[in-house]
Amino acid sequence: MKTDILIIGSGLAGCAAALAAAKQGAEVTLLTRSPHPEESSTFWAQGGIIYQGVDDSPQKLVADIVAAGAGLSSPEAASLVSREGPRLVKDILIDELGVPFDESSKDSTRWDLTAEAAHSLPRILHQKDRTGSAIQRAFIEKMASYPRVKLLCGATAVDLLTISHHSVEPLDVYKPPTCIGAYVLDQASGEIFPILAKETILATGGLGRVFLHTTNPAGTRGDGIAMAYRAGARCINMQYVQFHPTTFFHPSGRFLISxxxxxxxxxxxxxxxxxxxxxxxxxxxxxxxxxxxxxxxxxxxxxxxxxxxxxxxxxxxxxxxxxxxxxxxxxxxxxxxxxxxxxxxxxxAHYSCGGVAVDEWGRSNLHRLRAVGEVACSGLHGANRLASTSLLECLVWGTRAGEQTAAFIARGEEYYFPQIAPWRYEREPVDPALIAQDWLSIQQTMWNYVGLVRSEKRLNRAHEILRELHLEILRFYEKAEVTDAMVGLRNGIQTALAILLAAMECRQSLGCHYRID
Missing domain, CATH: 3.90.700.10 (Succinate dehydrogenase/fumarate reductase flavoprotein, catalytic domain)
Structure with a gap:
């Protein structure tokens, strides 16, 4: 299977990229492991998205972003989102998609703009406390009008395909590191097949599920981080995991209180x-x-x-x-x-400020691979994310990545596709009890030792536990039948280790990363 652009993830970042590319005539394959495209972190986002307040300016928003990011935010990224973000909110969300944001009863402004923590003034657009779902539904409905956008649900990306790792031609190892698509698992049939793409965009969302307590939905296992890590993409700022202060404390589970x-x-x-x-x-x-x-x-x-x-x-x-x-x-x-x-x-655990290192167009260090949204690290959030910047970042970087990839493809450039090694199937049944226990070990270790408060002793203890668990899970994976649950476990331990190693290397407290020693 071949496509112009493969987008892995159907949240706002993935949808924004797909829509921007489709407008320019590109063939897009949008992949989601969920049975329905609406199921994403975006769908559960409550609070809102940054727009423009009364007497607001890009400079004021940049100042708030940098202050919240503990001084580690990229000035270029903050400036870009402050300039482009409000314009794209108006052009795409309001004018094109008609997202029904709450309107104000006051004569001075059309929109009911609210304040959130660390913002210097009210500038947050919202749709009650269901802003993400309103935006998500509008995008899914709009994309249905583009016949060249193909949506694959219940399909799990197993690994990114790279020329050096997966070409049957041995001499291809000397070519520049390049992504050419992904191996994909059809959850219903169990078949694993390659999707070859001229450009691949990761939009897989977050990693909250590697912690015991999280606001994130079930699929946020760090899939994109783990796949990018194995493929050779640079991942940065992984120690900066933001913990949302207010989730509903109840035996039925955690629920985000905006x-x-x-x-x-x-x-x-x-x-x-x-x-x-x-x-x-x-x-x-x-x-x-x-x-x-x-x-x-x-x-x-x-x-x-x-x-x-x-x-x-x-x-x-x-x-x-x-x-x-x-x-x-x-x-x-x-x-x-x-x-x-x-x-x-x-x-x-709520949001990962780190991720796959990308530039202002979502490009990673791996040729033909981009990342947008929470899986990426554009530098915008620094060491701590400012409230309601996440949806705005998805819109800005998703749109820019989709536009530029489609423009490159439209120029008619040659894209090299080698013959790909066929998938080697293993048939050992997966015991769900083993997967459940391994997940519990990951989540409890991360929560107790790599959570809100960290120290050298805690991190060293976590390293001993997770390193051994990683080896056991890899041995488990090598012989097991590949299922979505097995893929998630493999990705979860890889992501947990990436967070841990970054936390061990960062010896000063900054933003989300707080050390008592």
Whole structure:
């Protein structure tokens, strides 16, 4: 199977790239391991996307991005997203796709712009507390009108194809490192087949599932990071994993409680009702995410309390239900009426600020491979992501990557495709109990030793555990029948090790990476 552009991942970054390329007539194959294209991290994004506030400017947004990123944000990346982002939001999301963002009742502005932590003014567009799903649905509907966009669901990328690794011609090892597509598993049939592509774009999202507690959906196993790592792509800033400070603390599992709630006046309190965040930062409950997450963590350690509480019950009940219908419904289903009582919350792994190193067009160091969205590291987030920059980054880099790859292909350049080695099948049945136990070992090790607070002793202990587990999983994988679960486990341990090794090398505390030693 051949295509002009293979895009792995159907969230906002992948969809933006696909739509931009399709507009220029490129043939696009959009791949997702989920049974439905809507299932992605984008779909679960609640808070919103940065637009442009009253008296706002690109310079003000750059300043906020750099401040939140602990000074490690790339000035070029911050400048690019601040210039291009609001324009693309208007041109694509508002004018072209008609995403139904919430409008204001005030005469001074059309949109209901909200504030979020570490922003100097209100500039966040939203659609209630379901912004991501509104954007995702609009993109999927629009792409259906382009016959040259082929959508493959229930298809798992197993490995990136490179000329040096997979060509049957031995002399190809001397060619420059080049990606030519991917091996893909059809989950229904178990068949593994190559998709050859002139250009490949990774848009696989995050890696939160390597931690015990996360806001991320089931597929965020670090698949893109692991595939890129094995193929020889440069991955940077992997130690900077952002922990969202407020996830619903309930036996049924974690559920993201949007930062927009604090932007709308919700207060973080301890079990006695005291606003404890003022002890850790002058901005209190609106401090940057990493500060708030560690503040909650420290309060829990000192008090022995199992969680903190987020209280918005002082706001009018109708206003709370109107602004946060999804969160309200979920909490009510679990027995918490947030218009009358506080929500129990704890931190959880939320966003990877690092990833595959890319330039302003999403290009990696591996020829013909690009990465966009959370799997990439454009330098925008530095050591800590500013709230609501993630969807904007997806839109900007996804659009630019799609436009440039389609333009290169339209020029009629020659693309070399070698003969690919056939897949060698193994048939040993996979015991789900082994996969479940290995995942538990990864997640508990990462949470306890490579989580919110790190130290040399903790990281060394994690290294011993994960290194041995990595060898065991590789031996397991070599003989096992390849399934989506087996692919995920192999990628999960590789991603966990990448985070760990980066954390071991970074000896100073910065942003999300906090060391007590």
């Amino acid at each position: 930062e927009a709630m604090r932007g709308e006046g919700a207060r973080l309190v301890d079990g006695k009702g005291r606003e404890f965040m003022n002890d850790y930062h002058p901005d209190g409950s609106l401090a940057p995410r990493d500060v708030v997450a560690r503040g909650i963590h420290q309060m829990m350690l000192e008090s022995g309390e199992p969680c903190a509480h987020l209280d918005i019950s002082h706001k009018p009940a109708d206003q709370v239900r109107e602004r946060f219908p999804g969160i309200y419904a979920h909490c009510l289903k679990c027995g918490i009426d947030m218009t009358k009582e506080s929500i129990p919350v704890v931190p959880a």
